[in-house]
Amino acid sequence: MDAVNDRKTEEKSSSRRVRANVFGLLAAVLVAVLLASAVAPAGAKNGVTRETADVMSQGGGDEVLKADGAKLTRRKRLIKVNWTVPTPGPGSYDYPTADMIPPTAPPHPAIAPSYPEVFTLWAFVFNNPEMCEGPCDGGDIGDTPAQGGVFQVDATIADDGTITMAGKIRTRDNPARGARLQEPSTAEVHLAMAPHGRAACGDDLLRQLAGPVGGPPFWFVAQRRRGIRPVIVG
Numbered sequence: 001m002d003a004v005n006d007r008k009t010e011e012k013s014s015s016r017r018v019r020a021n022v023f024g025l026l027a028a029v030l031v032a033v034l035l036a037s038a039v040a041p042a043g044a045k046n047g048v049t050r051e052t053a054d055v056m057s058q059g060g061g062d063e064v065l066k067a068d069g070a071k072l073t074r075r076k077r078l079i080k081v082n083w084t085v086p087t088p089g090p091g092s093y094d095y096p097t098a099d100m101i102p103p104t105a106p107p108h109p110a111i112a113p114s115y116p117e118v119f120t121l122w123a124f125v126f127n128n129p130e131m132c133e134g135p136c137d138g139g140d141i142g143d144t145p146a147q148g149g150v151f152q153v154d155a156t157i158a159d160d161g162t163i164t165m166a167g168k169i170r171t172r173d174n175p176a177r178g179a180r181l182q183e184p185s186t187a188e189v190h191l192a193m194a195p196h197g198r199a200a201c202g203d204d205l206l207r208q209l210a211g212p213v214g215g216p217p218f219w220f221v222a223q224r225r226r227g228i229r230p231v232i233v234g
Contacts, residue, residue: 084162155208
């Protein structure tokens, strides 16, 4: 129990660094199943738009992990993300290996199932989705017509039955890779939760909390249900 409390303390002390100084690159290949939101309807320009999406089982499977587990709130200069899902049981899903990181990322500690485990939440934002070459994916990140960017939203040590993460992506925020958020009201947003295995200690824990690992087959992704429409507020 003391070890868990120590890890919680380390997480809190590093949370600002996680959100304010995200480092590393995510896997270069993204897939369309990460779709979490769509173009806001006409009339939402001066208001607030709220959208929800289901969080699917690992790898974008057909099973819903949590209905309406992902929520987006769009405002004039930011997008707010809320994410709530049941904690996947250690050993109940597939784990990436520590070498599944981009070439420029710092080494990731060994990944093994055990309690408690680390999870990170990532947003892939495409400012001009109509300019994507087909479905928006990794090829549209960076200095491309779509102006895609990758942002770390949050990170957590999952030490109970529910994972809750939240964060804001502002137009002034620097991405982990690619372009800044430019069009909060119309940007296409993909969300993915990455598992990092058993929570380590010290610098290894900070690396887990603030860096990428794995790829789409290992991520838990948000996916809109057909027919859902954003709600205009204000």
